[in-house]
Structure formats: C-alpha cells, structure tokens
Amino acid sequence: MRLLSLAAAVGAAVLAAAPAFAASTQAPLKDVRWSFESPLGFYDQEQLQRGYKVYKEVCSACHAMSMVAFRNLGDKGAPFFDPKYPNPNDNPVVKTLARDVQYPDIDSDTGEAIHRPGTTADYFPSPFPNPVAARAANGGALPPDMSLLAAAREGGPRYIYSVVTGDGTTPPAGLTVPTGKYYDPWMPGDLTGNWKGDPKNVPVGGFIAMPPPLTANRVTFDDGTPATIEQQAKDVAAFLTWAADPKMDERKELGIEVMIFLVVFSGLLYASYRSIWRKVGH
Amino acid sequence: MDEHISTYQPKSAFERWLDARLPIVRFSADLMEFPTPRNLNYWWTFGGILAFCLAVQIVTGIVLAMHYDPSGAGAFLSVQRTIMRDVNYGWLVRSIHANGASMFFLAVYIHIARGMYYGSYKAPREVLWLLGCVIYVLMMATAFMGYVLPWGQMSFWGAKVITSLLGAFPVVGDPITKLLWGGFAVDSPTLTRFFSLHYLLPFVIAAVVALHIWALHVPGNNNPTGVNVKSKADTVPFHPYYTVKDLFGVSVFVIVFAIFIFYLPDALQKTDNNIEANPLVTPAHIVPEWYLLPFYAILRAIPDKLTGVLALAAALGSLFALPWIDTSKVRSKRYRPMARNLWLIWVAAVFILGWCGSQEPDGHVFPGGAGPVFLDYGINTVTWLSRIAALYYFAWFWVITPILGFREKTLPVPDSLATPVLSHPATVPAGAAAAPQTKG
Amino acid sequence: MVDSVAHPVADHEGPTDEGRRDFLYLATAAVGGAGVVAIAWPLIDQLNPSADTLALASIEYDLSKVALGQEVTIAWRKQPVFIRHRTQAEIDAAVRDDHAPMKDPATDASRVKPGHAQWLIVSASCTHLGCVPTFKGGDYGGWLCPCHGSVYDTSARIRKGPAPKNLYLVPYEFLSPTKVKIG
Numbered sequence: 001m002r003l004l005s006l007a008a009a010v011g012a013a014v015l016a017a018a019p020a021f022a023a024s025t026q027a028p029l030k031d032v033r034w035s036f037e038s039p040l041g042f043y044d045q046e047q048l049q050r051g052y053k054v055y056k057e058v059c060s061a062c063h064a065m066s067m068v069a070f071r072n073l074g075d076k077g078a079p080f081f082d083p084k085y086p087n088p089n090d091n092p093v094v095k096t097l098a099r100d101v102q103y104p105d106i107d108s109d110t111g112e113a114i115h116r117p118g119t120t121a122d123y124f125p126s127p128f129p130n131p132v133a134a135r136a137a138n139g140g141a142l143p144p145d146m147s148l149l150a151a152a153r154e155g156g157p158r159y160i161y162s163v164v165t166g167d168g169t170t171p172p173a174g175l176t177v178p179t180g181k182y183y184d185p186w187m188p189g190d191l192t193g194n195w196k197g198d199p200k201n202v203p204v205g206g207f208i209a210m211p212p213p214l215t216a217n218r219v220t221f222d223d224g225t226p227a228t229i230e231q232q233a234k235d236v237a238a239f240l241t242w243a244a245d246p247k248m249d250e251r252k253e254l255g256i257e258v259m260i261f262l263v264v265f266s267g268l269l270y271a272s273y274r275s276i277w278r279k280v281g282h
Numbered sequence: 283m284d285e286h287i288s289t290y291q292p293k294s295a296f297e298r299w300l301d302a303r304l305p306i307v308r309f310s311a312d313l314m315e316f317p318t319p320r321n322l323n324y325w326w327t328f329g330g331i332l333a334f335c336l337a338v339q340i341v342t343g344i345v346l347a348m349h350y351d352p353s354g355a356g357a358f359l360s361v362q363r364t365i366m367r368d369v370n371y372g373w374l375v376r377s378i379h380a381n382g383a384s385m386f387f388l389a390v391y392i393h394i395a396r397g398m399y400y401g402s403y404k405a406p407r408e409v410l411w412l413l414g415c416v417i418y419v420l421m422m423a424t425a426f427m428g429y430v431l432p433w434g435q436m437s438f439w440g441a442k443v444i445t446s447l448l449g450a451f452p453v454v455g456d457p458i459t460k461l462l463w464g465g466f467a468v469d470s471p472t473l474t475r476f477f478s479l480h481y482l483l484p485f486v487i488a489a490v491v492a493l494h495i496w497a498l499h500v501p502g503n504n505n506p507t508g509v510n511v512k513s514k515a516d517t518v519p520f521h522p523y524y525t526v527k528d529l530f531g532v533s534v535f536v537i538v539f540a541i542f543i544f545y546l547p548d549a550l551q552k553t554d555n556n557i558e559a560n561p562l563v564t565p566a567h568i569v570p571e572w573y574l575l576p577f578y579a580i581l582r583a584i585p586d587k588l589t590g591v592l593a594l595a596a597a598l599g600s601l602f603a604l605p606w607i608d609t610s611k612v613r614s615k616r617y618r619p620m621a622r623n624l625w626l627i628w629v630a631a632v633f634i635l636g637w638c639g640s641q642e643p644d645g646h647v648f649p650g651g652a653g654p655v656f657l658d659y660g661i662n663t664v665t666w667l668s669r670i671a672a673l674y675y676f677a678w679f680w681v682i683t684p685i686l687g688f689r690e691k692t693l694p695v696p697d698s699l700a701t702p703v704l705s706h707p708a709t710v711p712a713g714a715a716a717a718p719q720t721k722g
Numbered sequence: 723m724v725d726s727v728a729h730p731v732a733d734h735e736g737p738t739d740e741g742r743r744d745f746l747y748l749a750t751a752a753v754g755g756a757g758v759v760a761i762a763w764p765l766i767d768q769l770n771p772s773a774d775t776l777a778l779a780s781i782e783y784d785l786s787k788v789a790l791g792q793e794v795t796i797a798w799r800k801q802p803v804f805i806r807h808r809t810q811a812e813i814d815a816a817v818r819d820d821h822a823p824m825k826d827p828a829t830d831a832s833r834v835k836p837g838h839a840q841w842l843i844v845s846a847s848c849t850h851l852g853c854v855p856t857f858k859g860g861d862y863g864g865w866l867c868p869c870h871g872s873v874y875d876t877s878a879r880i881r882k883g884p885a886p887k888n889l890y891l892v893p894y895e896f897l898s899p900t901k902v903k904i905g
Contacts, residue, residue, distance in 0.1 A: 121777035255544025371764035
C-alpha cells in the first residue's frame with residue numbers, strides 16, 4: 001500500500017505541475033462573465049442584437065461570416081427570433097436585414113452579371129472576393145472568417161474580448177512595433193526578437209495586424225445601452241459565440257430533460273436490480 | 283459449442299418449425315440462461331457498456347454519413363455548416379458520435395484494467411484476451427481515421443504526422459507512405475479512403491466482438507476471486523441477474539456520456555480543429571486525442587524515428603504477450619499484493635505517459651528551468667519523464683511480471699468463489715459443494 | 723437441468739410484495755420504452771429536409787417580367803413550373819370548355835386566383851411521365867407534350883393523350899399585383 005501511495009503522490013505532483021513553454025506567451029485572459037457560461041445559462045437575446053449591430057457596422061468591413069445565413073438570425077435562440085414566426089424565412093426583421101444587402105447574380109433573361117437584393121437563404125456577404133484580395137487590402141494579413149472564431153480560440157468569448165480591448169495597448173519602452181502592426185498582450189506571440197530590454201523579462205503577448213477596432217459610441221445601440229468600448233466588446237463576443245454555437249440554447253434545454261430522464265431511469269433500474277438480487281448473496 | 287446443455291423448449295408449432303431449421307431462438311435462450319458467476323462486481327458491466335458504445339457509434343455514424351461530404355473541398359463545410367447547423371438534430375448526432383468515441387475508449391480502458399487486475403487473460407482465456415487486443419487495435423485505427431474526417435487543422439496535421447511515421451522504415455517506407463496517401467502529401471484522396479475504411483472497420487470490429495463473446499462462453503466468465511466455477515451453485519443465469527445489472531451500468535454510464543454531449547461537447551476537442559485544414563500553416567501544438575496520448579509519448583521519447591515506431595508497436599504488442607509473460611499460478615491480483623501494487627504503479631506510468639503526450643517535448647515537469655542536459659534534453663523535461671515512465675511500462679511487462687510469478691508471496695486463495703459470499707446473511711445456502719482446492 | 727441455482731424465492735413473500743415487484747419491472751420497462759422512442763425521433767427527423775433546403779422551399783417572382791401572351795418556366799424546389807400570362811382569348815376558351823367531357827374535370831376558375839385569371843401558374847411536369855410540354859401545340863390552344871402526345875388546353879387541363887391528370891396546381895399567393903410567392 002505504501003508503494004501505491006508513493007505512486008499516487010508522484011503522479012499528482014506531476015499532473016499539478018505547470019510546465020513553462022519555450023515559445024508563445026499570452027497575458028491571462030480578462031475576467032468577464034456572460035449569461036450563457038453556466039450549464040443552465042442561455043444567450044441574452046438583447047445582447048445578441050447589440051452584438052450583431054457591432055459585427056455589422058464594425059467587423060463585417062473586413063471579416064466574413066460565411067457559414068451564417070440571414071435566416072439563422074431568426075432561429076430559436078438567435079438575435080432576432082420571434083415566436084410569431086417559427087419559420088425564420090417569414091420573419092420580417094430578418095427579411096429586411098437580408099434585403100438591405102446586394103448580391104451578385106445572373107440576370108435570368110439576358111445572362112448578364114447583375115446585383116439583386118438578398119433573401120433569407122443567402123449567407124452573410126464576404127467583404128473580399130477571395131483570400132488574396134483580403135490580404136492585399138490588409139497589409140498581408142488575412143482577417144479570419146468569424147463563423148467559428150469563438151470556438152477556434154482557447155477561451156472563446158473571453159479571448160475575443162481580451163484581444164479586442166487589448167489591441168493597441170501602449171507597448172513597454174524597448175519593444176519595437178513593426179509598422180502596420182499593434183501591440184496586444186492578449187494576442188499569443190513571441191516578442192523576444194523585438195525586445196531590447198532585459199532578456200528575462202520579455203513582454204507577454206504579440207502583435208496584431210488589426211488596428212484597435214472599437215471606439216466609444218462607434219455603434220449606437222437601439223435599446224439605449226451606453227456603447228462603451230467594453231460594452232461593445234462584450235456584446236460582439238457574445239454574438240460571435242452565438243455564431244459559432246447557435247444550438248447552445250437548444251442543447252442545454254434538451255440536456256435538462258435528458259438528465260432528468262436518465263436519473264429516473266437509473267433509479268428504476270437500480271431498484272429492479274436490487275429486487276432481482278434480493279435473495280442471492282454476492 | 284460448450285459443455286452447457288440447452289434447456290430451451292419451443293413453445294409453439296412455429297417455434298418448433300424454426301428450431302429445426304435455424305435454432306436462433308434456442309441460441310438466444312441459451313445465452314440468457316448462461317450460468318454466470320454470482321460474485322461479479324461492477325467492473326464486469328463494462329463488456330455490456332462497450333457493446334452499447336459500438337452500437338451507438340455505428341448508428342450515429344451511419345446517420346452522419348448521410349450528410350457528410352468526404353472530399354477535401356467539402357468535408358469541413360459539410361460538418362460545420364450542414365450537419366452542425368442545418369440538418370435536424372445534426373448537432374446532437376455529431377456530438378454523440380464525437381464524444382462517443384471518447385466514452386468508448388474510457389470504457390475499453392476500464393475493461394482492460396479489469397482484465398489485467400483479475401487475471402482474466404490467463405489460461406484458458408488467452409484467445410479471449412488476444413481477440414480483445416485485436417479489437418483494441420482496430421478501435422485505435424478507426425478512431426484515428428475518424429478524427430481526420432472533419433478536416434480541421436488537427437485532423438490534417440495529426441494525419442500528416444502519424445502517416446509520416448511509415449517513412450521511417452528503410453527502403454519500403456516512402457513507397458508505402460505514398461501508397462497510403464494516394465499522393466505526395468495528405469490530401470483529398472487520403473481523406474476519401476479514410477472515410478471508406480472508417481465506415482468499414484466498425485463492422486470488422488463487430489465481427490471480432492462476436493468471436494470475443496464466443497471465446498468467453500467456452501470457459502465462461504472469470505470472477506473477482508479468480509477461482510474457477512465448481513458447481514451450478516456458484517452461478518446465476520445471465521438473465522435477469524446480469525441483464526438488468528448491465529442495463530443499470532449502461533444507464534449510469536450514459537449519465538456521464540450525457541454530461542459531455544449536452545454540457546461539455548467540446549471539452550475533449552482541440553479548438554484548432556474548428557479551423558479548416560491548411561497544409562501551409564502548422565498549429566502551435568499538434569496533439570492526438572487523449573486516448574492515444576500514452577503511445578504518442580512513447581513514440582516521441584525515442585529520438586530515432588524508426589526505433590520510436592518500433593517502440594510504439596512493442597508497447598501494443600506487449601499487451602498481446604501478457605498471457606504467456608505472467609507466470610503466476612494465482613489468477614486474481616486480489617490475492618497477489620505485490621503484483622497488485624507494482625501493477626498500480628504501471629497504471630500510474632500510463633497516466634504519466636498520457637500527460638507527457640499532451641505536452642511539448644521540451645516542456646518542464648516541475649517549475650523551474652530545464653535542468654542539466656543529459657544526452658539531448660534537460661532532466662526536468664517531459665521527454666525524460668516519458669523515457670522513465672516508458673522504461674517502467676516495458677519493465678513491468680518483460681521483467682517484473684515474469685519474475686513475480688516465481689518470487690511473490692500470495693495471499694491464500696478461497697476454495698470456491700462463493701465462499702466470500704456465503705457469509706452474507708441474505709444468501710440462501712444452496713448446497714455449495716466444497717470441491718478440493720485447485721489452483722486457478 | 724437447472725437445480726439449485728438461486729432464483730428469488732417466492733415463499734417468503736406475500737402477494738403485495740410480488741405485486742410491487744411486478745409494478746417496478748413494468749414501470750422500468752415503460753420508462754425504458756419511452757426513452758427508446760424519444761431517441762428514435764432525432765434519428766428519423768434528420769432524414770427530413772434540412773434548414774438550408776427548406777429555406778429554398780418558397781421563392782418570390784416578379785410577374786412584370788412576363789408580357790401578355792408569354793410564359794416562363796422557372797425552377798421551384800428543383801422542379802419546373804409554368805408561369806403563363808394568358809390573353810383574354812385563352813381565358814375565354816378555357817371557361818367555355820368548363821363542362822366539356824374530360825378525363826380530369828375542373829373549372830378554369832378553380833385553377834387560378836380570383837381577380838387574377840390572366841395568371842396560370844402550374845407544374846410544368848406532364849402528369850404522364852414528367853416531360854415538359856411545349857405551348858402552342860395540339861388542338862386545344864394549350865400545351866402539347868412531345869414525349870407521348872398528351873394535349874392540354876389553355877387551363878392546362880388534359881384533353882387528349884395518355885396523361886391521367888391536369889398539370890398539377892402549385893401553392894402560391896399574390897404579395898402584390900405584380901409579385902407572387904410560390905410555395
């Protein structure tokens with residue numbers, strides 16, 4: 001048994017140790033809370049609407065979201081869901097949002113290239129026709145598609161919030177920031193090559209090619225919420241989380257029903273098991 | 283097929299007619315009546331749990347295949363847009379399938395641990411054990427190919443790293459790798475053939491499982507004491523005693539499964555896999571799925587590529603050899619305290635190897651520097667810890683276990699498996715015959 | 723023969739115990755059965771058209787593009803649909819034959835929307851074997867199917883030939899005098 005305890009102690013010590021990685025550093029993500037984070041937490045529809053507005057008016061100039069269609073905005077749990085319109089293709093708000101966007105198409109009579117107003121079936125328009133054009137317009141950097149961004153980064157909305165609000169942080173003296181880039185302590189990177197100070201104290205974080213995207217009151221929220229930088233960042237992070245995981249509300253609701261069923265069923269099975277085995281020793 | 287006499291009596295004219303032509307009802311009835319040791323504990327429910335997992339994976343997999351596009355151009359979109367967003371309940375079926383793979387491996391590791399602890403691999407169950415090892419290897423191949431299918435960054439780069447291992451073999455390495463890839467790199471042809479094989483292998487697994495269950499029914503189940511069944515009094519019919527107990531086990535297992543599906547669907551996924559595969563950009567940390575980590579650590583611990591591959595094969599192969607390596611006359615480690623403790627350290631070594639596999643090779647084990655460099659890496663690095671743990675892993679198989687059989691002091695083994703049981707007040711003593719003591 | 727295997731012994735129990743046991747097993751089986759049905763539904767529903775397919779289930783069409791006496795063939799739910807802007811002569815011919823003997827009797831009024839009789843919107847698949855008929859063929863001023871010779875009148879009712887039914891009606895509504903939503 002003592003050997004076992006020794007083995008367990010070694011194992012625990014090893015598992016608890018946090019190894020230092022040689023390369024990339026990142027400041028600990030900012031501590032912000034959202035309504036949907038707990039197992040029983042759901043999206044806040046008003047926050048999603050505000051976040052959509054920030055995406056639409058600020059981010060969509062450079063960032064595509066090609067997996068989200070306008071009709072998705074009217075689904076259950078989505079920013080513009082209306083119980084009167086269970087079919088999102090009938091939702092008037094969604095139809096209007098789609099119609100405001102022009103899409104390239106072919107004229108059905110002449111075959112010429114034309115533009116037509118969007119429908120609910122259309123996916124969010126990409127600001128650039130292809131990745132090469134996107135890089136050319138952004139100093140060689142490719143603004144990532146935002147459909148899955150919150151799921152493709154460790155920390156999800158907290159990562160997005162931290163990077164967006166940390167963009168353009170004043171760099172410590174001794175850090176050379178390349179032209180066209182900005183210092184962001186929350187952007188994972190290795191700044192050793194740009195640091196002229198104490199080699200044991202390399203600043204955490206990295207460079208980002210995106211200029212600080214948010215300014216106070218850049219977006220005016222329809223519900224009157226003050227549009228501070230923090231609020232806009234919080235709301236757009238929530239919207240991006242929804243975009244990456246639109247089924248979260250449905251999943252958690254179904255989860256509650258399934259867990260209750262399973263606990264009841266397990267209880268019944270256990271009682272049956274004990275009943276069957278009552279007279280048999282084991 | 284075994285010594286048990288069938289007690290099935292056809293109850294209707296139709297049943298008699300069928301029984302004379304294809305005795306399938308008789309076969310099922312005999313399975314239900316199968317005399318099973320009465321002292322099996324909950325570790326024995328994992329066989330049933332594994333059958334459940336295989337069924338779940340096959341059903342959800344077939345559903346996913348109805349919507350999946352196995353081409354390099356369309357795979358990522360077909361999963362992330364079509365299945366996850368548009369197909370009715372597509373998100374649910376995908377979450378079940380992806381988390382189901384992890385649950386499948388969790389169950390198989392517990393099942394293997396049970397076999398190792400209670401000596402279920404020992405005579406006369408060697409073939410049962412070998413078939414189990416074959417199932418395990420098939421599972422690893424299936425899971426590896428399945429992980430490539432969503433065509434994310436981890437899918438692609440994991441495939442690239444592991445298939446590149448074949449290049450380690452001299453002369454035949456490169457042609458075999460190109461054959462496997464269907465090109466000069468992992469690309470759409472690789473993906474398509476992985477899809478075909480990923481669909482095929484589970485049915486091969488199902489066939490081997492059928493053989494596995496057949497091989498079980500010849501000698502009958504092992505039990506926690508490791509003592510053979512001596513008489514019918516030691517057993518109870520499989521139905522309803524163990525059908526209901528297994529169902530209860532499955533139900534509790536599904537509670538854990540459901541927590542992942544509904545509340546932690548991405549906990550076991552790497553975030554990088556939500557980025558589409560890009561052959562020009564390597565992710566910062568390429569890590570296989572958790573259930574392959576110990577073997578990944580063993581592979582990486584050895585600096586030479588070919589030897590690393592051979593070590594990986596040997597790590598798996600050692601499992602196959604276990605029935606013949608273990609020289610002990612006592613089956614269950616319940617009565618082998620020294621063997622038990624040394625095996626528990628082996629389990630700890632596997633956990634340590636798993637952790638090492640998730641870290642960078644030059645990651646530090648304890649906070650502080652990398653320590654003095656010994657050979658190629660500092661002493662305080664993950665690589666050296668992997669080497670030490672791998673050393674114990676192999677030593678346990680090839681040095682400790684064979685020697686232990688001769689040298690250890692064992693606890694007295696009970697006469698019959700029912701002896702520890704009959705002292706229970708609720709038992710009706712049903713004439714347990716005291717057979718002369720035989721060594722397991 | 724199974725002899726001394728320990729089955730639950732009944733002689734220590736009263737009838738209520740046995741009844742309670744049976745109820746327990748029944749309840750367990752019932753709850754389990756309900757669970758099986760509940761899990762079956764998502765597995766079946768995933769076969770139903772997915773959300774992106776349903777989004778294309780209705781289309782809107784601008785009728786001002788179709789001149790008097792002209793027709794267009796458009797795709798709706800991947801099927802061909804005729805939109806015909808009928809002349810008064812065509813409408814009169816159709817109404818005149820309302821009670822003529824035909825295989826699939828129907829009045830012209832039942833095949834158009836009230837107040838919009840000049841618009842005939844029907845499936846363009848011949849009800850025989852699915853070919854698309856051409857206009858201005860056959861004796862009734864309507865369509866002729868080139869595959870096997872079915873002849874439709876100006877209300878797309880079958881008048882001659884092997885087709886069993888009139889060209890099928892498709893659901894549509896007028897959003898404005900010049901715009902319809904089909905489906």
